[in-house]
Amino acid sequence: MAKIFVVFGATGSQGGVVVSDLLRLGGKYAVRAVTRNPESDKSKKLAEAGLTLVQADMNNLASLKKAVKGAHYIFAVTDFITAGNVQTETKQGLNILEAAKTTLDTLEAYIWSSLPDARTQPIPYQNVVHFNSKNDIAKEIRRSAVGRVLTEVRLGPYYQNFVKAPQDYGPQKQSDGSWVLMLPVNAATRMPFTSVQDLGRLITVIVEDPAKYRTKTVSVVSQ
Numbered sequence: 676m677a678k679i680f681v682v683f684g685a686t687g688s689q690g691g692v693v694v695s696d697l698l699r700l701g702g703k704y705a706v707r708a709v710t711r712n713p714e715s716d717k718s719k720k721l722a723e724a725g726l727t728l729v730q731a732d733m734n735n736l737a738s739l740k741k742a743v744k745g746a747h748y749i750f751a752v753t754d755f756i757t758a759g760n761v762q763t764e765t766k767q768g769l770n771i772l773e774a775a776k777t778t779l780d781t782l783e784a785y786i787w788s789s790l791p792d793a794r795t796q797p798i799p800y801q802n803v804v805h806f807n808s809k810n811d812i813a814k815e816i817r818r819s820a821v822g823r824v825l826t827e828v829r830l831g832p833y834y835q836n837f838v839k840a841p842q843d844y845g846p847q848k849q850s851d852g853s854w855v856l857m858l859p860v861n862a863a864t865r866m867p868f869t870s871v872q873d874l875g876r877l878i879t880v881i882v883e884d885p886a887k888y889r890t891k892t893v894s895v896v897s898q
């Protein structure tokens with residue numbers, strides 16, 4: 676029987692590419708796509724593509740326990756923007772962890788979408804709050820029994836941001852016809868941009884050989 680792969684954020688950018696790459700493997704995994712709203716247009720598209728939708732809210736532990744029941748693999752991502760603050764995001768990440776602890780009999784890989792800890796970089800920054808929350812969650816995962824099967828993945832800023840929110844992130848056309856990408860970094864800084872599309876392929880590689888990636892952190896940069 677196909678092993679169960681529970682994907683959080685399945686209607687979003689990260690989980691969306693994970694489920695579509697898993698689907699391409701043609702039934703190798705029984706994919707459960709987590710959403711708060713199975714009736715949304717995005718959810719309906721996933722169902723039409725053949726995915727099993729499961730309704731759960733990261734703020735509701737009971738719903739999460741049902742969603743992950745019997746899982747062999749879990750891809751977990753929280754959404755800082757929707758959470759609205761660092762405390763809520765952290766609690767959501769810990770709720771998913773709490774739910775995952777009920778699957779230890781079957782769980783082979785717990786993939787946590789994290790970000791680098793800005794507080795421990797050579798030049799430390801204390802207040803990159805959505806990086807802090809992801810790392811505080813990661814620390815708790817590592818301390819728990821789920822830590823044995825944990826793989827952390829870290830994505831750079833998506834190239835897709837340029838298209839999704841060009842007014843905020845995209846290069847701006849100048850009066851002389853040139854394009855300038857304005858970012859609050861030194862002009863010589865090398866930025867690790869990522870195509871979020873590459874995450875799906877990475878996840879399929881990790882679950883092909885979970886033991887190889889257990890307790891490891893994989894950073895993703897795309898060219």
Ligand SMILES: NC(=O)c1ccc[n+]([C@@H]2O[C@H](COP(=O)([O-])OP(=O)(O)OC[C@H]3O[C@@H](n4cnc5c(N)ncnc54)[C@H](OP(=O)(O)O)[C@@H]3O)[C@@H](O)[C@H]2O)c1
Pocket residue numbers: 683684685686687688689690709710711712715731732733734752753754755756757758790805830831832833836
């Ligand atoms: N943008 C970037 O450049 C970038 C780079 C690296 C990391 N990140 C991180 O990526 C994370 C967001 O991931 P994304 O870009 O995939 O987000 P996204 O495209 O905005 O999608 C958000 C997803 O989260 C789900 N969701 C939100 N609140 C939920 C809740 N309470 N319970 C269950 N599901 C919930 C939504 O599902 P439903 O609405 O269907 O319930 C949706 O699938 C952020 O935390 C951010 O820090 C972003």
